[in-house]
Amino acid sequence: MYELTELLQLIDVPYDGPSITVSALNTLSDAHSYELSFLQNKKYIDQLRSTTAGAVFVTEDMKENVPSHTIAIVVEDPYMALAYASKLFAPALLDESAPEAVVGEGSVIAEGANLAKGSVVGKNCTIMPGAYIGRGASVGDNSIIHSNVSLYHECVVGSDCIIHANSVIGSDGFGFATSKQGEHTKLYQNGNVVIEDDVELGAGVTIDRAVFGSTRIKKGVRMDNLIHIGHNCEIGEYSVLVAQSGVAGSTKLGRNVVVGGQSAFAGHLEVAPFTNFAARSGITKSITESGKTFGGFPLMEQKQWLKLQVKIARLLKS
Amino acid sequence: MYELTELLQLIDVPYDGPSITVSALNTLSDAHSYELSFLQNKKYIDQLRSTTAGAVFVTEDMKENVPSHTIAIVVEDPYMALAYASKLFAPALLDESAPEAVVGEGSVIAEGANLAKGSVVGKNCTIMPGAYIGRGASVGDNSIIHSNVSLYHECVVGSDCIIHANSVIGSDGFGFATSKQGEHTKLYQNGNVVIEDDVELGAGVTIDRAVFGSTRIKKGVRMDNLIHIGHNCEIGEYSVLVAQSGVAGSTKLGRNVVVGGQSAFAGHLEVAPFTNFAARSGITKSITESGKTFGGFPLMEQKQWLKLQVKIARLLKS
Amino acid sequence: MYELTELLQLIDVPYDGPSITVSALNTLSDAHSYELSFLQNKKYIDQLRSTTAGAVFVTEDMKENVPSHTIAIVVEDPYMALAYASKLFAPALLDESAPEAVVGEGSVIAEGANLAKGSVVGKNCTIMPGAYIGRGASVGDNSIIHSNVSLYHECVVGSDCIIHANSVIGSDGFGFATSKQGEHTKLYQNGNVVIEDDVELGAGVTIDRAVFGSTRIKKGVRMDNLIHIGHNCEIGEYSVLVAQSGVAGSTKLGRNVVVGGQSAFAGHLEVAPFTNFAARSGITKSITESGKTFGGFPLMEQKQWLKLQVKIARLLKS
The missing domain is CATH 3.40.1390.10 (MurE/MurF, N-terminal domain)
Structure with missing residues (x-):
């Protein structure tokens, strides 16, 4: 203050x-x-x-x-x-004056796991070797944090979650101001990440903390491996993201959105619930109508994209 | 049982x-x-x-x-x-009743490496700080496991292998059953990963364990960084995968397949030996004839793709 | 010798x-x-x-x-x-005869961080749990190395840097000689990585060490998450790379190059300063003129690519 x-x-x-x-x-x-x-x-x-x-x-x-x-x-x-x-206003990474980590009944903290002072782990959790739970971060009940996961300070993982190995929750969002001379000054990311209950994240996933407020992964989401989620995103309930997809900052997906592998979303979009995206979709505009299936880059309805590929292939004979 | x-x-x-x-x-x-x-x-x-x-x-x-x-x-x-x-049937992550890790003659286990009870490391290996070898997992002779690698329970790394830092072997495959209400129930992945001899994996690679049986990386394979291999895949002997490629579940590559960077394979495909893929290939069908070179998405022979790009560029003048 | x-x-x-x-x-x-x-x-x-x-x-x-x-x-x-x-000529990973790690005044080495013998950390740094600083590696002043980062032997991180969690600096470049029988023999990567001052790397980034000499990330560079940089690359001052981009070996970017997400560069290219690339650019040729904006794969000027997409979409009506 x-x-x-x-x-x-x-x-x-x-x-x-x-x-x-x-x-x-x-x-x-x-x-x-x-x-x-x-x-x-x-x-x-x-x-x-x-x-x-x-x-x-x-x-x-x-x-x-x-x-x-x-x-x-x-x-x-x-x-x-x-x-x-x-x-x-950047929050401290570590605080030696914080109380020892609090661990709920029935939880197993494997040897080699690192719980910062001021962290909280609920009941019946398993925290595997090399996993790091930061200052002020918390994990709900019955969750598994696999080896070498990094959970940054002040981030929240809910109950019944599984975070696979080497995933990162709460790294700084990609933000900086650039001078006329082309030099960058960091915009400290003072928000956090909130992962709600019953979420499973694959291995090597990275989810950036918000600049203000929270990046939010809602209840029941499933993510595959090596996915990037930018700062201030919101991923809707039960949405499914396949491997190597990326979502740029502040984009919001509705519930039960399904994203094929290696897809990418530009920033600041809103995507209607129950939208499906084929693999490698490139989404640069918001989607307002629910229940459709898209593909391609530029994005179009998937059946249009399939038709278009047939037309394009014909060029070879022209 | x-x-x-x-x-x-x-x-x-x-x-x-x-x-x-x-x-x-x-x-x-x-x-x-x-x-x-x-x-x-x-x-x-x-x-x-x-x-x-x-x-x-x-x-x-x-x-x-x-x-x-x-x-x-x-x-x-x-x-x-x-x-x-x-x-x-999900296998236990940890087992306190298992015997202490067995380490072969001449191996160096760096301070900060984490060997679970019930793990086995062969002769003349180097296990670097922060690497985790899970319960029932094993590493053959003369292998190097770099820092912060996660080798999940019951997975196998052969002899003469190098696994670069922060790679993950044996994370759960991406499987769940979805109810009519759109809620997901995890399909536990009770198989493992087998990495045969003389394999080198880059940094940040993720290889998912099989749902049943094994995901298999065969002898002599070389992978670059940030590659995703889905559950139950089989990567043939001496195949080469360049950075940021992904292979979806149950796809099988023959021997000496070469995969350019940022390529992606759909699931349940079979690819003939000695097939080459240009960077960013998108493979959605099996390939039965050996020795050809493909590119593009949709995939076609690479020389066709090059021709097609010339034709497409001409549209600018139309 | x-x-x-x-x-x-x-x-x-x-x-x-x-x-x-x-x-x-x-x-x-x-x-x-x-x-x-x-x-x-x-x-x-x-x-x-x-x-x-x-x-x-x-x-x-x-x-x-x-x-x-x-x-x-x-x-x-x-x-x-x-x-x-x-x-x-491969340098040793570990050296028990090296002196204990040297840590400058005011630096915080968190419990669970791993500093190899023969490593050096400057003043006022923070090294988070699970981070590994290899033999002969060094970190300048005022830098933050987040949890589970792997900094390989003999690599250099400058002053005022932030390396986010689970990033890897100095893994082996992707190099091997292949026999006529299709078997691979490793080309040991005996160079290093040099990260100059005021660089920020996102989470899950992988930067390969040079085969000879250095892979170099110059002053003021900003990288987002899950980016791959091949061996012997040079990333120019204040360049910005957005998430999931990849740069193949020996490619050199000039200063203030901006690279959109999921872009990819082939190897051995040179890119003029102040070049901009839209998301998913695929760069296979050197760029000699400064200040332009490109996109697409094959690459073209972004305004051409946008025009071309309109022309392509018209095929649907043909």
Whole structure:
């Protein structure tokens, strides 16, 4: 928690306006009166006008759109200012003053498993050798965390889950601000990952923690091996992802979506429940109607894609 | 091992017929008289008619095709019944009553390596820090298991092998039965992985254990990094797979098959020996003739694919 | 270090010419007078003619192109001879006689982290549980090595770096000589990986060590999750690679190259600075002009690819 004036001093932003106590960073649409937000892309100007944030980084020309209950902090590059500020709110990886890990009745913590101080494991779990449960992370009841899994700090795995070997839950999302000179400044990812109950993740899966809030894998999801899930994604109940697929940041899949192997989703999409994707689908637009089957890249209905391939093959004879 | 009547009680299947002792689950074509099998897809009806299984889960309408030496257990959803039963046969991850790991002469077990009770390491091996050798798993002579490799229980690595860091051998294959409500029930993967002699696997490779029997990586195979091999696959002698390729379940490659990077195989295919695939090949049909080179998705002979790309590019001028 | 005559005896190459002391293997263009090289592919004959290597493996018909200051060792298969010789120069994985790991002031080595003898960690670093720092490997100041990362022997991570969980730095590049019978002999990868300052790598990334010299990730690079970088690659300053991309061996990207997700580069390419690639680009040729944006496979300018997709879609109506 920082006084706004102190925070701005720490990141070298000149400021002599009023102060508030800032407890976190957040998006324009989710920020509370004790949070600091930003507007980088003018297409979100409506979110600026209706924000309930305590303060916002904005460029000079956007200043007039900041609501009266919100403090405007004028900077040249709001996203860069956010990146600098994000470091101040980064949660600690380790905390030697935290209590010893709490382990529920009936759980087996194999020799060689690493439970950080301040971690919690429920009842009847098995934590295999080399698995790491971070500070403030928790595992529900009856879950199995296989060898060499990395569960980062403050991330949550539900009950009745199986996380296969060498998967990573809670690594930093891919975020940075880039200067005009092409240099990158890290946007610290201060959210977490929440994996709900009855989820099974294959081996070598990587799920990034949210920049704010949570990346969420909902109840009953099944993932195969080597899948990438970006920050702030939401994977709907009972959805199934086949090996080597990737979902870019902030994309939300509805329930029972089935994703064929090596498919990829662009960021910031919404996919209707019960949608099916053939292997290697490349999804760059939201899908609003449920129950259809798509394929190809660019994406089209799978039966269209099959027809199109026949037409394309005919070119060989032309 | 279970009495059939006991087993069916445990999974809530009503039954009042004769009993046998069931020692495992298996496919219709491989099951012995002491094994339980199932028919889900009617296209395998011939396998049902000729099965030597002791008992089978079948739907009412398939009952008459069960041979007289096999007990028919009528259920609504045979695959779901199998999934429930599979949990009963799941091998233990750990066994505190097993003997201490056996390590052959001349082997170096680095500090921080984790050898489960009941594991075996041959002569002149090196097991690096963070590597995990599971219960009942074994490593042959002169092999190197790099740091943070996970070798699951009951899996086998041969002699003269090199397994690079953070690879996973023996994670569960991707199998589950889905109810009409869209909920998934795990099909426990009770087989293993066998890696024969003189195999080198890159970093971050994941090889799933078989549902029944073995996933098999044959002698002399070379795999690059981040490759996915599904359950029950067989990769032929001296085959070469380049980075980020994936092979779906039950597909069998002959010897000296060469697979370009980011290629993908659908499941249940057979590929003739000495077949070559260009990078990003998408293979959805079996290949019966040896020695050809393919590419593209849909797959075609590579020289056709190259020609086709020229034709496609001409469309830009149309 | 070996006397040439001794080395050739060890790998069963008949030879009765003069000897030199050989301290390493190297390419024709980089080899010094105390190094042994090879010519396999006749298209590099000019490199043979101008080499400063002390000795070279060549076929009989190339012998006359060997400069007078270089010893010609005539063999049937120079690459196979090199592979056999490479084993003799393979650096040790572990060295019990090396000094204890050196750790700089202010660094936190979490319980369960594995620092090999002969490793070095700078100041104010955090090394998380299960991370492995190999013999002769080093980490600069202020860097974070997350849980279950594998940093192989003799590899270098700079200052102000973040390596996310389960990434692998320094696994062997994918190299082997194949006999006429289709059997593979490993080409030991005796180089290393150098990661310069201010680099962040995502989770599950794999970066292979060089066969000779270094694979190099330059200052300020950002990589997302599950990316593969082959041996001897060079990734230019501030370049950005999105998830599940792959770069094959010896390819060099200039500075501030941006690579969309699931893209792939063939080997031995050079890419001009400030080039952008859309997701799933497939790059098989070098790019010499800076500042353009490409996409597709085969690769073309992204705006062309977008136009082409419109033309292709029209085929459906033909």
